[in-house]
Amino acid sequence: MSLTLRTALGCTEAVLDDDAELNRFYLIADILKTDLQVKFTNKEDDFDAINWDFSFGKHLITLCYSIYNGISLFPTHMQEASKRANEAVVELANVLEGKLMSIDMRRL
16 A cells, blocks of 8 residues: 555545555544544445545545545545645545554554
8 A cells, every 4th residue: 555646636635545445445434533533424325436524624525435446535625625625635644544554564
């Protein structure tokens, strides 16, 4: 797993895992909920994608799972996202990357 940042959506998208299984999405959601006290405010589950919205500080962020693109974070309001919301995505992605690496190391 390596963090990749993209801007194709008109905002900063942090790709946490581009080849992830669904259970990895739920692991990340659990880290957000348990370790970072995130409360998911909106959950949309489709057959090929899952989008869960939450607040991180003053910013609305979406945790996304796609069977085509993996797991990513991005500002919920995408093109209308502020510079600070985009920075918050990067900050959160770095925290999650560290936590996931720690979990992965313990599993070896």
